[in-house]
Amino acid sequence: MARPVWTGVLSFGLVSIPIALYTATDSHTIHFHQLQRGTSDRIRNKRINERTGEPVELEEIVKGFDTGEEYVLVEPKELDEIVPGRSKTIEISGFVDLDTVDPIFFDKTYYLGPKGKEYAKVYGLLEQALEESNRAGIATFVMRGREYLVALKAEKELLAVHTLHWSDEIRDPHQEIPDLPQTGRASASKLKMAHQLIDALAIDWQPEDYRDVYQEQVAALITAKQAGETVEKAEPAPKATGAVDLMEALRASVERARSPKDTGAKAGTSTTSTKDAGRKPPAKKRTGSSRTSRSASLRSLTKAELYEKASKAGIRGRSGMSHDELADTLTRARSD
Known part of the structure; x- marks a missing residue:
């Protein structure tokens, strides 16, 4: 049985369902170790203090934002404290026609399941309503120190969460691709x-x-x-x-x-x-x-x-x- 990657509450209107997210896909990637040519010696990455040259343990590392004049230090727990609710709730702000969401916005897929048998009926009701209406719930939530824009949709008798790119993350192809046809149509x-x-x-x-x-x-x-x-x-x-x-x-x-x-x-x-x-x-x-x-x-x-x-x-x-x-x-x- 797979372990959830995130647990929290799905909220729409005055309805709340305890839910869990599960990874929906696997990767075929074959992983290689890095070796020094001509030997069987492993190459490893280490966290090194660039001033002293000494290795640093993970628990001793904090985040630092470079302002140009100094570093502003931020502890990992401080990032969680500024969004305590949003890191535990997927709150649907509205439902959109699924056909209006351009495929370029879709990123990664997660399965969403109810956290407890007592919530299965409410879960099933939402899944069926989304399937019949061809709509997706749009929401945001925080996971692993990052906020995600997501689309919640019905998918083969279950609910799936698709992370979406933010609008300013979508590049303009006419600025990125130099040789697109500008004028004229094919004969x-x-x-x-x-x-x-x-x-x-x-x-x-x-x-x-x-x-x-x-x-x-x-x-x-x-x-x-x-x-x-x-x-x-x-x-x-x-x-x-x-x-x-x-x-x-x-x-x-x-x-x-x-x-x-x-x-x-x-x-x-x-x-x-x-x-x-x-x-x-x-x-x-x-x-x-x-x-x-x-x-x-x-x-x-x-x-x-x-x-x-x-x-x-x-x-x-x-x-x-x-x-x-x-x-x-x-x-x-x-x-x-």
Whole structure:
């Protein structure tokens, strides 16, 4: 059972519910120790007094604000004392239409639960009301010495708290990005072709189809180095499409996405359409050599071409597969 990261009271109107916040997500990050090159010696960070060079214990450290002329010292408990109520209460100031909250404001998610079975009915009532009204409660509260702006919303029969960025934390993209288009619109033909490509590549959102491939590759690298083996290098990034080639690139992309045949067919490779995938094979027996040939043929394709085949074959989890994993999965699928 997970331990709450914060406990307090949820308040809206004259209603108050004792609640607890729980972390909603985990991280895949693989953690490394820092070592001195050529040795197994750990590198550690220490709190050092810059004047004396001596280490300082954590309990001896206070916060200091630099005014330019002197430091104003603040004890940790003084920060809690200035907001005693706000560090224990999530007070909803109002309810907004959830669709009006721009996704850029959302930061981290916490699950919110009632602190005691006797509060379950009130908790359930608020969850159901928010679900049916498609609204979110906006509130502020203090946790770990920091004030948060949050949105409380219904989520799969429970309440979730999403921390929000403050409005002045959102950067203006027109000031941050130098090469945004300033004037003019795309031509009707290019826009139509772009719509066709988007429609041709439309998929259903299945989050379980995606996985953290990078972390898997890092783990594989560690295992390979431990065994004295080498790991295949990743494919280089695709070249940028120039403005002159844009229309042709769009047209070719649409044709490839819509085509029921493998892209390798144009080079003389025998292919099988998606329509034939579920049919019985011809009388000619399949041999181990034919499967090997098929695998080699697939491995000669680019990752984009393999992904297209996997999409047409309905292979789940394809978005997180490497080039070789796609080729192997397609080979097995065709042999079944």
